[in-house]
Amino acid sequence: MPVQTVREALRDAMAEEMRRDPAVFLMGEEVGQYQGAYKVSQGLLDEFGDRRVIDTPITEHGFGGLGVGAAMAGLRPVVEFMTFNFAMQAIDHIINSAAKTRYMSGGQLGCPIVFRGPNGAASRVGAQHSQCYASWYGHVPGLKVVAPFSAPDAKGLLKTAIRDPNPIIFLENEILYGRSFEVPEGEHLVPIGQARVARAGKDVTIAGFSIAVGYALEAAEMLAGEGIEAEVIDLRSIRPMDADAIAASVARTHRLVTVEEGWPFAGIGAEIAALVVERCFDELDAPVARVHGVDIPLPYAANLEKLALPDAARVAAAAKAVCYRS
Amino acid sequence: MATARKTKTPGADHKGASGVDLLTYYREMLLMRRFEERAGQMYGMGLIGGFCHLYIGQEAVVVGLEHAIEPTDYVITSYRDHAHMLARGMDPKGVMAELTGRAGGYSKGKGGSMHMFSTEKRFFGGHGIVGAQVPLGAGLAFAAKYRDQGAVCLTYFGEGASNQGQVYESFNMASLWKLPVVFVIENNQYAMGTSITRAKAGTELHQRGEAFGIPGVIADGMDVIAIRAAGDEVVGHARSGKGPILLEARTYRYRGHSMSDPAKYRTKEEVTKMRAERDPIEQVRARIVEGGHADDAALKEIDREVKVIVAEAAEFAQQSPEPDPAKLLTDVLADA
Numbered sequence: 126m127p128v129q130t131v132r133e134a135l136r137d138a139m140a141e142e143m144r145r146d147p148a149v150f151l152m153g154e155e156v157g158q159y160q161g162a163y164k165v166s167q168g169l170l171d172e173f174g175d176r177r178v179i180d181t182p183i184t185e186h187g188f189g190g191l192g193v194g195a196a197m198a199g200l201r202p203v204v205e206f207m208t209f210n211f212a213m214q215a216i217d218h219i220i221n222s223a224a225k226t227r228y229m230s231g232g233q234l235g236c237p238i239v240f241r242g243p244n245g246a247a248s249r250v251g252a253q254h255s256q257c258y259a260s261w262y263g264h265v266p267g268l269k270v271v272a273p274f275s276a277p278d279a280k281g282l283l284k285t286a287i288r289d290p291n292p293i294i295f296l297e298n299e300i301l302y303g304r305s306f307e308v309p310e311g312e313h314l315v316p317i318g319q320a321r322v323a324r325a326g327k328d329v330t331i332a333g334f335s336i337a338v339g340y341a342l343e344a345a346e347m348l349a350g351e352g353i354e355a356e357v358i359d360l361r362s363i364r365p366m367d368a369d370a371i372a373a374s375v376a377r378t379h380r381l382v383t384v385e386e387g388w389p390f391a392g393i394g395a396e397i398a399a400l401v402v403e404r405c406f407d408e409l410d411a412p413v414a415r416v417h418g419v420d421i422p423l424p425y426a427a428n429l430e431k432l433a434l435p436d437a438a439r440v441a442a443a444a445k446a447v448c449y450r451s
Numbered sequence: 452m453a454t455a456r457k458t459k460t461p462g463a464d465h466k467g468a469s470g471v472d473l474l475t476y477y478r479e480m481l482l483m484r485r486f487e488e489r490a491g492q493m494y495g496m497g498l499i500g501g502f503c504h505l506y507i508g509q510e511a512v513v514v515g516l517e518h519a520i521e522p523t524d525y526v527i528t529s530y531r532d533h534a535h536m537l538a539r540g541m542d543p544k545g546v547m548a549e550l551t552g553r554a555g556g557y558s559k560g561k562g563g564s565m566h567m568f569s570t571e572k573r574f575f576g577g578h579g580i581v582g583a584q585v586p587l588g589a590g591l592a593f594a595a596k597y598r599d600q601g602a603v604c605l606t607y608f609g610e611g612a613s614n615q616g617q618v619y620e621s622f623n624m625a626s627l628w629k630l631p632v633v634f635v636i637e638n639n640q641y642a643m644g645t646s647i648t649r650a651k652a653g654t655e656l657h658q659r660g661e662a663f664g665i666p667g668v669i670a671d672g673m674d675v676i677a678i679r680a681a682g683d684e685v686v687g688h689a690r691s692g693k694g695p696i697l698l699e700a701r702t703y704r705y706r707g708h709s710m711s712d713p714a715k716y717r718t719k720e721e722v723t724k725m726r727a728e729r730d731p732i733e734q735v736r737a738r739i740v741e742g743g744h745a746d747d748a749a750l751k752e753i754d755r756e757v758k759v760i761v762a763e764a765a766e767f768a769q770q771s772p773e774p775d776p777a778k779l780l781t782d783v784l785a786d787a
Contacts, residue, residue: 150597176597182627187586187620194590197575198525200597221580222587229566231559232782234575266783290785317787 126307134276134308135165135241135297138283139203141312143173146201149287152179152192153205153242162207163243163302189215189240193222193292196238201287206242209258209296215240216261223292224267239286241295244272245335245386246434248300252422257387259334262294263363263396269317270363272296274338276306278361281315289317296363298336320367322374326354329444330374332397333384334360340416341384343437348444355444363393371397372404379410380447384440389417411447416440468676470744476518476675477735478753480510483534484732485761486543487706490533490550494710498769499550502579503564506534508673508705511731512637513538515678516605516698519686523600525591527575527584528607530565531637531704535607539572543760547768554778555771561782573602582615584608585634589621592632592695603631603689611642613656622663622695629694633685634660636699637672643708644716657699665695672702673729676738703729 129137143149150173155162157170157180170178181188185206192202206212212219223236246255262270269291273279279297286293323338324345331341338359345355356374360366375381381401383394394415401413419433445451468476487505494503506513509531517538520526528535536546541557549556549567557567565579575591578584588606595602612618613636625632636656640647647654657667666688670681681698688696703725707714714722739745745753 182620182623184620184623186617187589187624190583190586190617191590191593191621191624194527194575194587194592195594195597196590197587198591198594200594217580217583218586222578222583226566226568226576227785228782229558229562230568230576230782231557231561232785233558234568234570235785269784285787289787291787 126309128305129276129308130303130305131276131279131297132163132165132302134280135283136167136169138280138287139166140169140172142284142287143169143177148199149201149203150177150179151203151205152181152188154181154183154207156180156205161205163299165302166205185211185214186218190218190222192238193218193236196223196236197226197234201237203239203241203287206240208254209242209244210254210256212240212242212258219262219292219294220265224265227291228267235290236292237290239283239293239295241283242297243299243302244296245298246423249425249427249430251425255423257385257418259296259363259385259387260392260396263393268292268294268364270294270296271317271361272334272363273361274301274335274359276304277308277313278315278321278359280308281313282317282361285314285317296335301336315361318362318365318367320361320370321359322356323359324355324357326356326378328354328378329380329382329448330356330358330371330378331382331384331440331444332358332360332371334363334393337384337386337435340435340437340440344440344444347437347441351445351450353444353448353450366396366400368400368404371401375401375405376408379408381409382414382416382440382443382447384416384435386418386434388420389415390420392417411449414443414447416443468679470739470742473735473739473742473744474753476514477732477739478757479514479538480675480732480735481753482543482757482760483510483514483537485757486537486547486764487533489761489765490547491706491710493551493765493768499564500552501563502530503550503710504531504708505706505710506531506704508725509637509639509702510534511675511678512635512672512700512702515675516635516682518679519682520603520605523573524602525573525575525588525595525604526607527588527591527604528577529581529584529609529612530577530579531609532565532567532577536567536569536574539569539574541569541572541574543764544767547764548771551768551771552773553768553771554774555767559778560774582608582612582617585612585615585618586621589625589630589632592625592630593628595631601690603633603686605633605635607635607637609642610636610638610640610647610656611645611650613659614650622660622665625695626663626665629692631689631692632695633689634665634695634697636697637702638699639702639704641704641708641716644712646716657697660695660697665697667697667699669699669701672700673731673734675731675735
């Protein structure tokens with residue numbers, strides 16, 4: 126299988142869907158002439174021209190709403206936010222205009238749109254550029270929220286998202302853009318709402334999404350050296366969440382650790398803990414452990430930033446704790 | 452009302468309106484007035500809940516502009532939306548039944564007064580967040596241009612929304628990309644309870660697009676013929692590929708901001724004077740009588756017909772069942 130970076134996989138997904146459907150277009154800051162702030166849209170302007178690859182002014186509220194209006198008229202916009210931190214300027218349109226309209230119209234008016242861009246911490250960019258929005262958007266009925274880790278999932282999920290008739294939040298990760306994976310050749314679609322067993326194991330389940338899957342896999346490797354076989358669940362979708370996959374894994378391992386970069390309060394780990402209590406409380410042999418970003422605005426200093434974010438060692442420690450091993 | 456579109460028949464008077472035009476305008480504005488009066492009554496009776504923003508006094512704006520566009524053009528507005536839907540030719544029964552929250556409403560009872568849509572009639576809401584419809588309207592115009600449809604989008608907002616940042620973000624993109632959009636400021640003088648002079652640095656709202664290269668037009672929003680003429684001009688501009696244009700219609704709402712507003716921020720005399728001297732329906736009625744276009748009996752017949760339509764809408768809105776509880780969870784997502 127050919128090897129691709131996540132960045133290339135995302136670009137190919139957009140290019141393939143734009144070739145397939147003339148209603149698909151890309152808009153955002155620096156997506157055209159600059160080839161993408163993180164070079165995700167490299168080459169798209171050359172292939173599709175400025176009618177379909179549209180550089181916007183730095184006005185997220187405005188172009189977020191404009192994209193929603195275009196989707197209401199039946200186009201298939203892909204709106205890139207340079208980072209999801211800036212999408213807070215547009216969040217009224219994402220939630221009030223995009224997510225709620227189908228329901229408010231009795232099913233009459235849909236909004237087939239993809240909002241995509243990097244989410245969460247990058248490296249040393251300070252608190253305003255480093256927030257994880259998974260639980261914010263995961264909270265909202267009328268949205269689908271995906272957060273892939275690997276390049277094949279990034280490609281397959283983005284292609285599926287562009288074809289979906291609903292508004293999709295597509296959370297990428299700046300640090301993952303340069304990571305390489307094998308990506309299947311030819312048409313590759315990944316369904317929204319299905320988690321993936323990234324590593325099988327019988328002693329403890331570690332569930333995460335996006336970059337946290339990398340920490341989980343690293344931790345599993347560390348744990349294997351100590352005789353603990355961890356099962357890693359790559360959630361891939363936040364909403365709808367694959368509760369069946371989580372419950373099935375917990376039924377095998379009886380222990381659960383969640384991993385995310387976001388804050389703990391009302392976070393994705395909290396949601397998973399609640400659903401496991403509701404779905405399979407009797408399977409648990411230990412309380413659920415949550416590994417998450419520390420409950421502070423992310424600091425700039427290298428040492429403090431490191432202390433504030435999850436890493437493999439912390440995930441391994443949590444897994445050992447729920448296995449009652451030290 | 453769509454059937455009566457494209458008035459301006461031969462034999463028009465010096466202001467461009469024929470007797471047929473005047474009678475059409477009269478009938479359409481009267482339907483809106485009676486519809487809204489009935490909605491107000493039904494709200495008082497507890498048949499309509501929540502927020503209910505009436506359009507009474509502003510009828511000339513939406514009627515004049517609807518006659519300047521085509522059924523294939525797009526329309527979007529704020530939460531004061533009942534008359535815009537009637538103008539688009541949407542069924543008064545479906546609108547009133549949405550106000551009462553019934554299954555027969557345009558949104559099957561799930562939207563309410565502020566959230567109704569008709570993709571068939573190219574009416575895209577009905578939006579409850581002040582100013583949000585402005586970038587959405589620019590997006591509808593973007594789609595029209597992208598598809599080379601030749602359609603324009605009438606994007607209505609109030610003078611209160613004209614202070615919103617997203618309005619200027621939309622002006623910027625619409626002008627930059629030459630989008631076929633008409634921005635219509637329905638300046639009814641009050642943003643809820645705040646008069647225009649208390650909230651605006653500069654009250655010449657038609658000038659607010661100038662920095663973006665968007666020409667502005669001002670029109671008497673109490674005079675349907677003046678609005679129609681301005682509508683022809685601004686719609687022609689947008690449709691010709693010259694990009695966006697801004698129309699400020701100076702109008703007046705007789706009732707409070709919503710049903711819960713007693714409107715104590717203005718004098719009774721101010722409202723009484725406006726009704727007596729500037730009422731859009733009375734102005735047209737006077738022109739019809741002066742021009743000998745219809746006699747008293749003919750006008751009474753129109754009144755009677757309108758009354759019947761509104762009565763049937765009110766009846767339907769009360770007879771239509773509440774939504775089936777089984778529909779609580781439907782319409783959140785479309786099947787992928």
